[in-house]
Amino acid sequence: MKILLTGGTGYIGSHTAIELMLSGYEVVLVDNLRNSKASVIDRIQEVSGKRPSFYELDVADYTALNTVFKQERPDAVIHFAGLKAVGESVADPLLYYQLNLNTSINLCRVMNDNNVTGLVFSSSATVYGEPERIPLDEDCDATRAANPYGRTKIMVEQILRDLCNAKPAFNVALLRYFNPAGAHPSARLGEDPTGVPNNLVPFLTQVAVGMRNELVVNGDDYPTEDGTCIRDYIHVQDLARGHVAAIRKLEKNCGLVTYNLGTGKGHSVKEVVAAFERATNQHLPKTIGPRREGDVPTTYTDPSLAERELEWKAELTIEDICRDAWQWQDANPTGYP
Numbered sequence: 366m367k368i369l370l371t372g373g374t375g376y377i378g379s380h381t382a383i384e385l386m387l388s389g390y391e392v393v394l395v396d397n398l399r400n401s402k403a404s405v406i407d408r409i410q411e412v413s414g415k416r417p418s419f420y421e422l423d424v425a426d427y428t429a430l431n432t433v434f435k436q437e438r439p440d441a442v443i444h445f446a447g448l449k450a451v452g453e454s455v456a457d458p459l460l461y462y463q464l465n466l467n468t469s470i471n472l473c474r475v476m477n478d479n480n481v482t483g484l485v486f487s488s489s490a491t492v493y494g495e496p497e498r499i500p501l502d503e504d505c506d507a508t509r510a511a512n513p514y515g516r517t518k519i520m521v522e523q524i525l526r527d528l529c530n531a532k533p534a535f536n537v538a539l540l541r542y543f544n545p546a547g548a549h550p551s552a553r554l555g556e557d558p559t560g561v562p563n564n565l566v567p568f569l570t571q572v573a574v575g576m577r578n579e580l581v582v583n584g585d586d587y588p589t590e591d592g593t594c595i596r597d598y599i600h601v602q603d604l605a606r607g608h609v610a611a612i613r614k615l616e617k618n619c620g621l622v623t624y625n626l627g628t629g630k631g632h633s634v635k636e637v638v639a640a641f642e643r644a645t646n647q648h649l650p651k652t653i654g655p656r657r658e659g660d661v662p663t664t665y666t667d668p669s670l671a672e673r674e675l676e677w678k679a680e681l682t683i684e685d686i687c688r689d690a691w692q693w694q695d696a697n698p699t700g701y702p
Contacts (some may be wrong), residue, residue, distance in 0.1 A: 367391040367437065368612060370444030371424045371472060373417070374401040376556045377487065377545055380605040381443065383554070388609050391527045392417040393437045395424060396446070402701040406574040408553045413414055424468040427475060434479040441483030441615055443608055444472055447517070450563040451491070451659045454514035465517035466524075473528055482534045483615040485608055486524055488541045490597070490625065490664055491515030498633075500667040503623050507541070512659030529621040536619050542595035543627035543666055547686035548693030554679035556601075557694030557700035565634060566598070566686065569641045570694035572649050572694050580649055582634055584656035589663055593634035597665035600681035600689070610675040624671040628679040631665035637683060644687035 368385055372378045373394030379401075380394045386409075394406065394417050403421070403429045410416040418437060422429040424446045447465040448454070454461040469486075476484065493501050494509030510516045522539055546566040548555030561577075562568040569576045585592040607626045614622065632640070642648055672678045 367393060367583065368438045369393040369395060369433070369437065369439035369442045370445060371395050371442065371468070374398065374403065374405040374419070375445055377569040377601060377604060378443075378445040379405050379409055379554050380549060380601045381608045382409050382417055384605040384609050386413045386485050388490065390612070393433070393439055394419045395430070395433060397421065397423045402442065402557070404701050405554065411505065412549060412551050412553050423472050425464070427471050430471065430475045434475055434481065438579070439481055441612060442472065442476060442481060442594045443485040443487070443612070444469065445487045447487070449489075449514060451512050451514050452563060452657055454512050454517075455658050458513035461513045461517050466520060469521045469524060473524065477532065478688055482532070483612075484525070485538045485540060485611045485615065486521065486525060488539045489515060489518045490541050490543045490627070490666065492519050492522065492541060495661050496664055498603060499663060500629060500665050501625060502667045503541075503625055503670055511661055525537050532668065535621075536615045537621045538587065538614055538619070539621070539623040540607065540608070540611055541625050542604055543599055543625070543664070545601050546598045546690060547602065547681070548606070548689045549602065550689055550692075552689075552692040552696040555690065555697065557697075565637055566641070569638065569649065570690050573641075573645055573647050573691060574612060574694050574698050576698070577631070578650065580638065580651040581654040582651060583654055585653045586656075587662040589633055591633050591635045593652040594660055594663065595631040595633045595663040597629070597631055598637065598683055598686055599627050599679055600686050603681050607671065607675065607677050621624040622674070624675060625666040625668055626671055626679075627666035627668050629666060629668050631663060632683050635688070640683045641687040641691070644684055645691045
């Protein structure tokens with residue numbers, strides 16, 4: 366079975382590519398390299414022992430993407446391509462609506478025109494916005510996103526529901542995952558953000574390796590036990606396995622299904638910093654900054670539906686995340702070459 370990954374050289378895409386190939390799938394990567402590097406492909410081959418096919422193109426380009434589909438004839442698609450920084454989406458919402466919606470609509474057009482009906486969509490827990498209850502489950506209101514990034518995910522989810530209603534042959538898995546972090550245990554693949562990291566763990570590793578002077582905690586006056594935001598951090602390896610499980614679900618003609626992927630545990634910013642300092646035996650300089658617009662105080666999930674229906678469960682801990690993220694950064698001080 367051949368799986369095409371849009372945004373396949375990105376952080377989550379590259380880890381998922383390895384898990385797919387190790388599980389016996391053929392993999393085709395499509396990426397415009399806007400937020401990733403071509404050298405990732407060599408490392409995927411190094412770790413997995415197999416080299417995926419790769420096409421450098423914009424998923425919003427119908428002609429280019431259609432050519433790849435006709436040449437490769439994938440059986441299913443995992444759609445990672447898109448922008449994902451909350452703060453950037455608040456500052457430049459039109460960019461996010463244009464890029465995230467256009468790429469998704471174009472992908473659906475190409476899939477429909479080539480009779481490819483299996484899709485796993487990389488959604489996000491941001492669709493829940495300010496949670497109506499904790500832990501979040503799949504029945505919670507998923508139209509409450511607090512920022513444009515999250516609202517693009519809501520819109521694409523609705524597009525996919527409408528597509529499935531109009532085309533019953535489609536099987537779609539919406540994966541709403543929480544906070545991916547960590548790196549491959551080989552230290553050959555990890556998170557390599559462009560510019561200032563928008564996520565906590567890569568910021569920590571860059572401070573630890575000397576790329577940044579100090580950690581800026583975005584607010585310590587939230588209504589949580591220690592005043593900092595609480596998130597459900599999921600190891601990227603667990604998340605990659607979740608995508609493999611979702612592909613297997615599509616093979617059973619599941620229609621449209623939705624799953625939260627997380628650990629079911631919340632950790633505050635201060636707790637993650639403490640875990641990282643223990644894992645690296647370092648003390649990081651830190652300061653308290655203003656809140657980041659669009660952030661909610663607390664969010665973590667009830668992952669039991671995914672455990673029941675996908676036979677998937679997160680196995681790695683926040684300590685594993687911190688250890689693997691640090692090993693990646695320490696071995697690759699400036700990221701990918």
